[in-house]
Amino acid sequence: MxxxxxxxxxxxxxxxxxxxxxxxxxxxxxxxxxxxxxxxxxxxxxxxxxxxxxxxxxxxxxxxxxxxxxxxxxxxxxxxxxxxxxxxxxxxxxxxxxxxxxxxxxxxxxxxxxxxxxxxxxxxxxxxxxxxxxxxxxxxxxxxxxxxxxxxxxPYLIAVNTGVVDERDNPASWMDLLDPKWRGGRIGLPSIDGGGAFFNAYAFLREKLGIDYLRRLAAQRPRIYPSSTPLLTDLVRGEVGVTIMAPASIRNQMDQGAPLKGILPREGVSAYxxxxxxxxxxxxxxxxxxxxxxxxxxxxxxxxxxxxxxxxxxxxxxxxxxxxxxPPVADVWTMSLDRWAAQRDAYIADWRSIFGTR
Incomplete structure (x- = not known):
């Protein structure tokens, strides 16, 4: 500053x-x-x-x-x-x-x-x-x-628990989350119904990487959480190894001794x-x-x-x-109000169908 x-x-x-x-x-x-x-x-x-x-x-x-x-x-x-x-x-x-x-x-x-x-x-x-x-x-x-x-x-970054994830396995990109090693509950994700932050994050992944990316991510069988609070708790405990999280939340837990690391994916990030x-x-x-x-x-x-x-x-x-x-502000993606209004219902319905939630 x-x-x-x-x-x-x-x-x-x-x-x-x-x-x-x-x-x-x-x-x-x-x-x-x-x-x-x-x-x-x-x-x-x-x-x-x-x-x-x-x-x-x-x-x-x-x-x-x-x-x-x-x-x-x-x-x-x-x-x-x-x-x-x-x-x-x-x-x-x-x-x-x-x-x-x-x-x-x-x-x-x-x-x-x-x-x-x-x-x-x-x-x-x-x-x-x-x-x-x-x-x-x-x-x-x-x-x-x-x-x-x-x-x-x-902004939302990739967060990993370094106590349960070997440094060699740290994802460097959003696409790395599709690696088979993350299958079966090793990824924790917030529900799109948890608030505007998560809608914006999934809209970014859909528009940046395509709807097929979300389908392949769902095929990894991630654990879905209703909000960031229980997700962060399980990440700190090592119940899940990787998720998406705000930098301030990652840093706050690191300051308290949690074995976390924030990673900036090469494809960029969204900011709600x-x-x-x-x-x-x-x-x-x-x-x-x-x-x-x-x-x-x-x-x-x-x-x-x-x-x-x-x-x-x-x-x-x-x-x-x-x-x-x-990342610098020019490299951060935020959905406009008009596009949010136009796509919200369809994007939420697709996400629920893909991830098998309500």
Missing amino acids: TDHAGSRLGRRAALGLLAAPALVRHANAQALTIGGETIADAELLAKAKQEGTISIYGSLPTRNWSPAGEAFQRETGIRVDYINLISPRIYARANAEFAAGRLAADWVDTTEVLMAKDWMERGLLRQPYKVPNFDSLDPVLRDPDGHWYSIFRT ATTGGITTSAPHPNAIRLYLNWMASLHGSNSVAASGIYGLNPRANTPAVPDLAI
Whole structure:
């Protein structure tokens, strides 16, 4: 992550802020500028500070959100009430509160991008806002009018348990998983019904390697898990030898002593998007705009990269995960909302048929 401390440390200490950015005066007011990039003009910053807080219903695990989220709080003075729930629970809670006229969140997000589309149709995300660098963002990662943004993207690598898999057998590619040595329950896979992350991963394999690849993978008789939690548990125990997993999850288990290794397949990887927007009823509209500006900035996206996920800014650092190779953002595949909507039902039905699930 780019370090902006250096020569400004003394000035920050004088302001009484920890790791604070430069506050540039304009006409007796202050704008928020970091590394030469204006995050908020003086008017937005003043209004955001007056509101003082924001509430987020977020689907990204708190441990992954915290590095960037805590930096935002330090640098802006805006307090964030971050409520982490899985996407279906966020969807249900946000809909119920919105229907009752008491939605407390300024921002809601989900790993199921079609939920964001539904929120727009319900009127819950009818607060369009374009960040200062809107035109430089990948169109796949933002609504044309600024109703939603994919501010986080999490890649999926191949993960192996080195305690039960000999180094010589480590797969170097997705195609290597079709080797007969992996047959009969040595591979663990999450169900496509486990969430948007897994749908995106299987859509990538289908579109990159073809539907026949999925048929051949199913012929390996992998163990299918309803979610990543029991799958990760069995991987750490050595009940399965190989799976697909987010780098942060792999690294977290490695830090606890688990014999895991993450492998970047030569054909590339997918990254699932955490997609959300400013709610129509946002009680802190200026503070949440400041949050979005910060996350979309180069500095904010570099802070996101420090937790092992991709930020929104296309110029940001490649995610940093010790001992794990993460590809540059240009080499990562993410399904667009329109294609997701067009292919979701068919892809899920085919996957269930191929892998023999419900």
